[in-house]
Amino acid sequence: MELATGNAKDIEEIERLVLDWSRAVESKDAEKIVANYGPDTVLFDAIPPARTIGAREIGRIWAQCLPYFPERFRSEHKDLTIHVDGDLAIVHGLHHFAPEPADHPSGATWMRVTVVFRRQVNGWRVIHEHVSIPFDPVTNRAVYLDENASAIVPPEPVGGGSTQGAGTRLMPHLTCKGAAEAIEFYKAAFGAEEMMRLPMPDGRLLHAAISIGGNIVMLVDEFRDAGPNATTAPSASGETPITLHLQVPDVDAQFDRAVAAGAKPVMPPADAFWGDRYGIVEDPFGHRWSLATTKKSMTEEELQAAAREAMKGPGCQE
Numbered sequence: 001m002e003l004a005t006g007n008a009k010d011i012e013e014i015e016r017l018v019l020d021w022s023r024a025v026e027s028k029d030a031e032k033i034v035a036n037y038g039p040d041t042v043l044f045d046a047i048p049p050a051r052t053i054g055a056r057e058i059g060r061i062w063a064q065c066l067p068y069f070p071e072r073f074r075s076e077h078k079d080l081t082i083h084v085d086g087d088l089a090i091v092h093g094l095h096h097f098a099p100e101p102a103d104h105p106s107g108a109t110w111m112r113v114t115v116v117f118r119r120q121v122n123g124w125r126v127i128h129e130h131v132s133i134p135f136d137p138v139t140n141r142a143v144y145l146d147e148n149a150s151a152i153v154p155p156e157p158v159g160g161g162s163t164q165g166a167g168t169r170l171m172p173h174l175t176c177k178g179a180a181e182a183i184e185f186y187k188a189a190f191g192a193e194e195m196m197r198l199p200m201p202d203g204r205l206l207h208a209a210i211s212i213g214g215n216i217v218m219l220v221d222e223f224r225d226a227g228p229n230a231t232t233a234p235s236a237s238g239e240t241p242i243t244l245h246l247q248v249p250d251v252d253a254q255f256d257r258a259v260a261a262g263a264k265p266v267m268p269p270a271d272a273f274w275g276d277r278y279g280i281v282e283d284p285f286g287h288r289w290s291l292a293t294t295k296k297s298m299t300e301e302e303l304q305a306a307a308r309e310a311m312k313g314p315g316c317q318e
Helices: 008-026 055-068 179-190 251-261 300-310
Strands: 003-005 037-044 072-085 088-100 111-120 123-132 173-176 193-199 205-212 215-221 243-247 264-271 276-282 288-294
Touching: 008 072, 008 088, 008 111, 008 123, 037 055, 055 193, 173 179, 179 193, 179 205, 179 215, 179 251, 251 264, 251 276, 251 288
Parallel strands: 003 072, 037 123, 173 215, 243 288
Antiparallel strands: 072 088, 088 111, 111 123, 193 205, 205 215, 264 276, 276 288
16 A cells, blocks of 8 residues: 555455455455445546446446456556545546456556445445546547556457457357357356347347457347248258357367257367367357367468468379
């Protein structure tokens, strides 16, 4: 802690609450994160919406954000200052998520945080929280911060290229005949976490979202009678031109898990010439998933040579 003023016992209690909040964030427990918030707590966050009121709504935002975080990370504070005056306490400083691996985007910047507590009958409660990072009015972009609150260059987007489109994300949007059942299958087969669903009166899902390994996959039920917005599941046509790829730590275990959950084995895992151990399954809703674990990292020259050698095999010659 950088600075503290006020009653020592109150300061100690506020420090404990800050620590409890960090541990709740690290455990991805949205309910515990907002345990000290009330129905009138106001949050001004670094992400939309501009203002959120009430523990329930703030917890909902956390529940939507937490799937983006890696499996392991630390919640760190720096330059934490606590001022206690009567029944009000103000805490401000820098906050940072330290992810594993370190290059995960959740750890790209430190954030400025101000929290106001009010003493109530049942203890100190958060009445206002403000989280922000600086804004450059010339470029219309956020300014990332290091631990000294100095501006740093934002990380390059995956695959390199300009950071101008760093906010762009590609998300698969799957049509499933029985989207609700598909969500349960993806939970069992791939460890998916449900983020949200919008059911229609007839039970079909107008929209849903799940997270697999921190990656969002959107789903919708089949609506063949929706005119220009009609959606058709691959199971209805009997084939699909799309394969979704999952890079996993253990392809054999993942393959067996998917098959046990009801997927059809298309290609059992085998060592591929490009350095991966690779297999393919088809889920009960007609979508194909390729699964791979990298066994050997190869240079482009090694990859080209391995491809030429592989193409000498049966079925590869004209």
